Amino acid sequence: GSPLLDIEDLKVYYNTISGVAQAVDGVNLQIKRGEILGIAGESGCGKSTLTTALLRLTKPPAYVAAGRILFYPLNQQPINLLEVDGPDLRAFRWRNLAYLPQGSMSALNPVLRVKDQFSDVMLEHSEMSKRDALAMVPDLLKQVGLEAYVANMYPHELSGGMKQRVTLAMAIALEPDLLVADEPTTALDVHVQRVIIQMLAGLRDKMGMTVIIVTHDMAVHAELADRVAVMYAGGVVEVGDVRQIFKAPKHPYTRGLIGSIPRIGGERIRLGGIGGNTPSPRNWPTGCRFHPRCPQAMPICSQETPAFLPVANEAGSKVELQPLVACHLYSHPEAEGTSR
Ligand code: SF4
Ligand code: MG
Numbered sequence: 638g639s640p641l642l643d644i645e646d647l648k649v650y651y652n653t654i655s656g657v658a659q660a661v662d663g664v665n666l667q668i669k670r671g672e673i674l675g676i677a678g679e680s681g682c683g684k685s686t687l688t689t690a691l692l693r694l695t696k697p698p699a700y701v702a703a704g705r706i707l708f709y710p711l712n713q714q715p716i717n718l719l720e721v722d723g724p725d726l727r728a729f730r731w732r733n734l735a736y737l738p739q740g741s742m743s744a745l746n747p748v749l750r751v752k753d754q755f756s757d758v759m760l761e762h763s764e765m766s767k768r769d770a771l772a773m774v775p776d777l778l779k780q781v782g783l784e785a786y787v788a789n790m791y792p793h794e795l796s797g798g799m800k801q802r803v804t805l806a807m808a809i810a811l812e813p814d815l816l817v818a819d820e821p822t823t824a825l826d827v828h829v830q831r832v833i834i835q836m837l838a839g840l841r842d843k844m845g846m847t848v849i850i851v852t853h854d855m856a857v858h859a860e861l862a863d864r865v866a867v868m869y870a871g872g873v874v875e876v877g878d879v880r881q882i883f884k885a886p887k888h889p890y891t892r893g894l895i896g897s898i899p900r901i902g903g904e905r906i907r908l909g910g911i912g913g914n915t916p917s918p919r920n921w922p923t924g925c926r927f928h929p930r931c932p933q934a935m936p937i938c939s940q941e942t943p944a945f946l947p948v949a950n951e952a953g954s955k956v957e958l959q960p961l962v963a964c965h966l967y968s969h970p971e972a973e974g975t976s977r
Contacts, residue, residue, distance in 0.1 A: 638669040638670045638671050638672065639669065639670050639709065640667050640668070640669055640670070640707075640709050641668050641669060641670040641671075641708070641709055641814060641815060641847045642666075642667070642668040642691070642706065642707065642708055642709070642815070642847075643666075643667050643668075643705075643706070643707040643709070643715070644664055644665060644666040644667070644668075644687075644691075644704070644705075644706050644707075645665060645704055645705045645706075645707065646663055646664070646665060646703060646704045646705075647661055647663070647664045647665075647687070647690060647701070647703070647704030647705075647706065648661060648662055648663060648664075648701070648702040648703040648704055649661040649683075649686050649687070649689075649690050649695060649699055649700070649701050649702065650662075650699070650700060650702045651698050651699045651700075651918075652698045652700075653698070653919065655919060656919045656920075657919065658917075658918040658919050659871055659918050659919075659921060660683045660686040660699070660871055660918050661683040661686045661687050661690065661871050661872075662683070662870075662871035662872055662918075662921070663704075663871070663872050664683070664687055664704070664868075664871075664872060664873055665873065665945060666866055666873055666876065668815075668847060668849060669847070670709075670814070670845075670847055671841065671845050671846075671847055672841075672847060672848075672863045672864060673837070673838070673841055673847075673848040673849075673850060673861055673862050673863050673864075674847075674848070674849050674850070674862060674863065674864050674865075674866060675849075675850050675851075675852070675857070675858035675861065675862030675864070675865040675866070675879070676688075676849060676850070676851040676852075676865075676866050676868060677852070677853065677855060677858055677865055677866070677867045677868065677894060678853065678867055678868035678869055678894075679853055679869075679894075679911075679915055680853060680915075681915045681918070682868040682869050682870060682871070682915070683868055683870075683871040683872075683918070684819075684851045684853075684868055685819055685851065686699065687851075687868070688817055688819045688849070688851050690706070690719075691706060691718070691734070691817060691849070692730065692734055692736050692817055693718060693719070693721065693726055693730065693734075694736075701719055704719070705717050705719060706718040706719055708733065710733070710814075727761075727762070728762055731758065731761075731762035731763075731811050731813065732762060732763075732811050732813060733813050733814050733815060734813055734814075734815050734816075734817065735808035735809055735811075735813040735815065735816045735817070736808060736816075736817050736818075736819075737801075737804060737805050737808050737816060737817070737818040737819070737821045738804070738819055738821075739819055739820040739821065739823055739824065744804055745792040745800060745803065745804065746792070747791070747792050747793060748791075749791070749792075750788070750789055750790065750791055751774070751778075751787055751788050751789070751790055751791075751792075751795075751803055752771055752774045752788035752789065754803070754807060755770065755771070755773070755774045755777065755788075755806075755807055755810060756770040756771050756774075758807055758810060758811075759773070759810055759811065762811055763811060773810070774788045775788060777806040777807075777809070777810055778802075778803070778806055780806060780809070780836075781802040781803070781805050781806045781836055782802065782832065782836070783799065783802055783803070783806070787799065787803065797824070797825055797829070798825055798826070798828075798829030798832065798833075801821065801825060801829065801833060802832075802833070802836070805821075805833070805836060809840060809844070809846070812844060812846075813846070814846065814847060815846070815847045815848075815849065816837070816840065816846050816847070816848045816849070817848075817849045817851070818837060818848065818849070818850045818851065819851045819852075820851060820852050820853070820854075821833055821837070821850065821852070822834065822852065822854065822857055823852065823854070830857075834857060834860055834861050837850065837861060838861055850862065855894055855895065858879065858882075859879065859883055862879045863878070863879060864876060864877065864878055864879060864882075865877065865879050865882040867882070867888065867890065867891045867894065869890050869926060869927055870915075870916055870918075870921050870922070870926035870927065871918060871921065871926075872926070872945075872963065873945065873961075873963070874888045874890055874891070874927070874945075874962070874963045874964070875887055875888040875890075875891045875960060875961065875962045875963070875964075876960065876961045877960030877961070878960070881960050882895070882960075883895060887948055887960055887962040887964065887966075887967065888927075888962050888963070888964050889927065889931045889932060889933050889964065889966070890911065890927050890930075890931070893911035893930075894911070896911075911930055912930060913929060913930035914930075916929070922939070923939055923940065924937070924938050924939045924940050924941050924942055924943075925938045925939070925941075925942065925943050925963070925964065925965065933966060935965060937965050938965055941965070942963075943963045943964050943965045943968055944963065944968055945961055945962070945963040946961065946962065946963075946967065946968055947959040947960070947961055948960055948961075948962050948967045
């Protein structure tokens with residue numbers, strides 16, 4: 638499909654007392670219109686910092702140090718999101734970019750009934766009348782599987798799962814092109830997790846929305862994503878079709894992640910996992926940042942940063958997309974024949 642977003646060499650840093658934290662450090666990623674892209678990785682890899690930058694919600698002490706985020710509206714010139722400002726940005730965000738925060742962090746105003754939360758958002762970000770906005774609420778609630786009477790309830794009267802659905806319904810009220818969901822199922826019970834996953838899939842299928850889902854939970858990616866981008870130490874180390882990622886992961890880090898996949902509603906299955914500690918963004922390892930933990934590390938790995946390159950995909954002819962991988966196993970002649 639055509640691109641919706643193009644993230645180019647994005648760097649988001651934080652100033653801390655003990656130095657600069659390079660939380661997102663050179664992310665390159667393209668998101669296609671109408672796809673569900675999963676962003677995977679352990680906590681501390683930069684997923685949430687990346688998400689925050691995409692939504693233009695980066696706040697001090699964090700700052701965008703470099704890069705561009707090109708957004709491609711239909712039939713228009715691309716816009717660098719990092720250059721949209723002030724009132725334009727607020728309007729742009731609700732109309733084009735929707736945000737579904739973590740399940741436990743509902744953004745609802747505790748003193749407003751559900752219907753008034755909706756009308757506030759819709760009046761602020763569109764030319765709609767209050768009457769028209771309120772008239773849309775039952776239908777929006779229905780889209781997320783809630784009954785019309787929920788419109789009259791206050792947030793404290795809702796369960797965690799209901800709050801998450803109301804938040805989702807608000808996020809999609811203005812039919813944005815892109816929905817970014819950060820750990821949307823974390824802290825919810827298994828049943829509600831499943832409902833939220835089905836809803837996100839439905840939004841793409843019915844409304845053609847592009848969805849970015851950010852979670853450490855590989856089971857959610859397996860179920861929902863079309864493609865998965867795996868982040869490690871502030872960068873993307875592998876991007877591929879979901880089947881390729883799970884059946885034939887290329888990067889040793891991805892293999893480790895797949896090896897520790899929990900099943901939704903079932904026991905955790907540990908098949909080795911990844912040894913060692915996640916590195917500090919104040920002091921990333923040299924060369925390949927995974928080298929201190931990598932079971933396949935070679936001498937070159939601590940010296941040279943591997944390029945992010947397409948590699949051959951032997952997972953099966955049904956997978957058209959070539960995976961992109963940042964690993965010397967696939968790019969360095971020294972590593973010939975050791976790639977699996
Ligand atoms: Fe392991 Fe080297 Fe590949 Fe990094 S570049 S993942 S250390 S083999
Ligand atoms: Mg996070």
